[in-house]
Amino acid sequence: MEHTPDAYELADLELLLSGAFQPLSGFLGHDDLHTVTERGTLADGTPWPAPVTLRLPTDVSPGSPGSPGSPGSPGDEVTLLDPEGVPLAVLTVTEHEPDGLTAGPVRGLGAPEHGPFARLHRTPAQVREALGGRPALVVTMRGPLDDLTEITATAKELDAVIVLLPLSYGEPGPSVVRAALRARDHLPEGTLVVPVPLAPREEPEIDLELREHVATAYGATEHLAGPEPVRIPGPPHRRGLVVFFTGLSGSGKSTVARGLRDALLELGTRTVTYLDGDVVRALLSKGLTFSKADRDLNIRRIGFVAAEAARHGGLAICAPIAPYEATRAEVRELVESVGADFLLVHVSTPLEECERRDRKGLYAKARAGLIPEFTGVSDPYEEPDDAGLVIDTTHLSIEAAVSQVLGALRAGGWVR
Template sequence: MTSSPARVLTDDELDLLELALGGAIDRLPYAPAGPLTLTDTENTPLAEVAADGTLTPLKPVARALGPQWDESLRLAARDVAAESVPGTTAMWLAEAPTVEDGSVVTEAAAAGAVLLLVPASRHTEPGTVGAAGLTRAAQGLVEWIRDMLRDVSGEAGAREAEAQAAAEAIEDALRVVVVPYPRGGQAPAPADVAAAYGAERVVVPADLRSSPAGELLERFATARSNTLRAMYPEASAREVERAAAAGHRQGTVVFFTGLSGSGKSTVARALAAELDDDGLGATLLDGDAVRHHLSKGLGFDRESRETNVERIGYVASLVAKHGGIAVAAPIAPFESSRAKVRQLAESAGARFLLVHVSTPLEVCEARDRKGLYAKARAGEIPDFTGISSPYETPANAELVIDTSQVSVKDAVALVRKTLDAA
């Protein structure tokens, strides 16, 4: 662990850190001269900024589930650039590609290597295709081009071998690469990012769409509203839309509890990301992140811990009261505070799912990314759960998961299965 002052990074800042560590940008726009330690919301030290601005990696940036986190796709810019050939074109796929976009990509691939760059933010805006969806769409575009070219080569008759070879060349020219990319104003220009990944030019297919295609997409986006206004007088259409917007679904609180290092935060983040990807929208209330905002200033004695957990439960119940899904992941070692959270959720009319992440202490201690167990064993951290403070095992958990036996992907599937059955 370093003794430098620390800065907890936002999601956008984490994206920028990934870009910088991978060689896509030269400097971090948010980091002043060091020494400064950059951490995630779990206080894991990720990198250190020296006095001259030099960036030194300390720990890997935590990954989550979804195709946008596939290690074969989410690559450092310097590694992709090292393999790129002269004349490489980058296609910036910030939107799901259309058939017209596919034709633009195919034409470029016929002329040389093409990088399908997928800008991937850690958050999905409501009503938009997020990072996971864009990644799947980019991979699907490659499949669509492959199938289209095979169909054409199959109809080529005597020229079939020649057409097949051309189709294979185009297919080999395409490569999907996921680029961590923030949503805020500090995002680097696509052209600069593309150059760092080894491309000599960048094309945004969405900017080249024909007027008819643009008009079709615009009509699609407003199809429901236009249909209502065709069927109803204006006043009636407004009331039907208002009623639909006010439609209320039952809210849900998914509350993870377990020792530090048990994997609860990892599973919670993966669950929230998957729910976002499905358009369900989830609010993630991770223990360490809440400590920096909602519970800043609280200590780690029993009373402070229970207050922290109850605050998390109160916010989660507000989210769920209005039909949202709250995913919380504090340690929550005491039964009394967990019972209070359950009561808050149920009083708000929400479903409540308590997930005990029961990973054994020795496994949690071996993981110890932040070095907390070692400090607790040395007596440097008092009241540390599992070492010098008790963890009261839940007797009423709806689901028990041991992440030393179950993968993150399977753990998320178990949680969703339990939710579906509730």
């Protein structure tokens, strides 16, 4: 079995493989999680502050435990891939739970060879070898170092080499590494900069304790935790935004979305990307069927493209049916993970009105059994309860509907 972990799990995987999470050599199971949560130790009594876990999605979870060849059995293996499909490691399963939690040791298949500042990456063993037994002042950073005086004085007092560990997880990662490189130019000669993709933990105390564990792995005689970054988001009209329309076929969502695109182009204040469901189907998702799995994949592809446009400050408009709550939530999370905003617009025109319109004749074909799994007829539409705007076009002109969406964008500050 092969599986691509999410970004958080991939970061933990890299630290497991490098030895930065010593004494951990793999992902934790339920027994370990209980003791970490209750007492701050692993099942064998080793102190450890935070869960390091891997979950397989339920739709790709292995079969019943004990079946030959099933990764649900102890001793079976799962190959862990990076987002480009390159094998990174093999997980030997020791525990697999129905909720997807999968535990076991990991074995590396090769060091990551790409990504920003890959040339700076070193394992803890490589750093300790470079130190050659000398004392080390290790500084972990999640943001710029405002004052280098304490670092310089402490290093002088200890006669120590300074090792800056910019914690390079996620979107702010490259900027933290750049800050470390700038700081190195003002620190004593021989200062090392080693990016470490340690994902932040929610509890500040746990995050600090985990940073100390990592610093120790990198040879710290003493550890200093740099200040947390203060991230001030830009004004809404400069932030990326995804306006995501959802509704039944024939609800008017595509027409309203096109009207919004045209209105924004006329205003000329935002860079606009328009991703209509039918157009995407003909190009980005050509060859996909209308099965639930393929429909979900289609929405994920739309979400990925929209998030990339929004990542760089653009405004993306999407208009798929998107009938499933879980998939819409995935898109929202994807967009927000790149620092952009997400506005869900539910075009709530009732099924009866959509079917009365039936401009494409799809409902008639679905009622005749010619289109299987058709949303609203033979497959459900899960109405959102988290929409930022709800519009029923039954008795509303397109111009009025577009005005309502523009009003929401202006009220949110996304359009001036």
